[in-house]
Amino acid sequence: MPWSTKVGGKRHKFDIRTTNYEKGACIINRLQRMRQQMLKEKIDAYVVIRPENGRYISGFSGGEATLYVTAEKAFLLTDFRYIEQAKGQAPEFEIIMTGQDHFAFLEELGLKAQRVGFEGDYVTYVDYEKLKGSFPRAELLSLPNLVSYLRSVKDAAEIELIHQAVRIADDAFAAVLQVIEIGQTEDEIGMNLEFSMRRAGASGGSFEFIVASGVRSSMPHATASLKQIQWGEFLTMDFGARYQGYCSDITRTVFLGNPEDKHREVYETVLAAQRAGIKAVAPGRTGKEVDAVARKVIEEAGYGDYFGHGLGHSVGLAIHEGPNLNMREERILEPGMVITVEPGIYIPDWGGVRIEDIVVVTENGCKVLTQAPKEFIILE
Numbered sequence: 001m002p003w004s005t006k007v008g009g010k011r012h013k014f015d016i017r018t019t020n021y022e023k024g025a026c027i028i029n030r031l032q033r034m035r036q037q038m039l040k041e042k043i044d045a046y047v048v049i050r051p052e053n054g055r056y057i058s059g060f061s062g063g064e065a066t067l068y069v070t071a072e073k074a075f076l077l078t079d080f081r082y083i084e085q086a087k088g089q090a091p092e093f094e095i096i097m098t099g100q101d102h103f104a105f106l107e108e109l110g111l112k113a114q115r116v117g118f119e120g121d122y123v124t125y126v127d128y129e130k131l132k133g134s135f136p137r138a139e140l141l142s143l144p145n146l147v148s149y150l151r152s153v154k155d156a157a158e159i160e161l162i163h164q165a166v167r168i169a170d171d172a173f174a175a176v177l178q179v180i181e182i183g184q185t186e187d188e189i190g191m192n193l194e195f196s197m198r199r200a201g202a203s204g205g206s207f208e209f210i211v212a213s214g215v216r217s218s219m220p221h222a223t224a225s226l227k228q229i230q231w232g233e234f235l236t237m238d239f240g241a242r243y244q245g246y247c248s249d250i251t252r253t254v255f256l257g258n259p260e261d262k263h264r265e266v267y268e269t270v271l272a273a274q275r276a277g278i279k280a281v282a283p284g285r286t287g288k289e290v291d292a293v294a295r296k297v298i299e300e301a302g303y304g305d306y307f308g309h310g311l312g313h314s315v316g317l318a319i320h321e322g323p324n325l326n327m328r329e330e331r332i333l334e335p336g337m338v339i340t341v342e343p344g345i346y347i348p349d350w351g352g353v354r355i356e357d358i359v360v361v362t363e364n365g366c367k368v369l370t371q372a373p374k375e376f377i378i379l380e
């Protein structure tokens, strides 16, 4: 049944059961690319459990499924609750109804397999023991990146869905600025953001929002609390929407009342670093190189010790994906990667500022998706 919703002032149509990008050609292409990776790794089967990887490869958005992919076949194992959905969303897969324990069904499917890959960064020890039981004669290989590396370069349809999630968050920021009042709790502000985004078509927030005011803003990951906002404080809001499975992530820091010179200085330093970081994003650069460009701006302003996290991370079906922008990231940026640029300065017992946009790596640089204003906003 076609359904439409209004997002970012534009009307969008999508199918309520399966989104277009998940159908047909796109999934076949992803399976092909996955099989090429399997050939490279010399494995004859791969087990997918991580929900985002499963969704990417099969189209099934139900979360609780195990995929078993070989050179010729592709199986999706799930239980009664998801059978109808799986048949609708994953036509390229043979659907097998299991009980709650999917692994028990792998033994029969994998009788001939000799080398079987799995997501070693996701499978629990308990599940690993079960996997060993299902493949008594095969060698099990931890290959955590086999599917997730495929996910790092987004196709046009994926970029459009992320862009929608970004527009929804941009609109929610504009809306929340209209209703922020002294005395509101951080939690209320978070709820207002989420409500706006749900109303605009988001299925929910893309993570637990960070709303941090005053001294709490010096904690980079302070989730919204019952603290009331007051005059003379920074207010940092880090939030995002989930739209058709895809995430957005945005941070804005505003000031309530009259800022002192130091508030302005810290804000302008973070903004300069953020702009420098965006300018540095280009194909061929490593995450480490881009991080260094933004970090240098903060270091030269004398705040180097107060920027203790990486510059950014990729987003897609998951809120945090690789490659990252940080001091260790050696992966090279490629066109189609979608990544955040989010430097910050956090001074304990004083406050902090973070500014975050999402960009898409293009052929010669990047395109900024986030449109919410980032000049120093003062609410009076």
Ligand SMILES: [Mn+2]
Pocket (backbone or CB within 6 Å): 249, 250, 313, 340, 342, 356
């Ligand atoms: Mn982020």
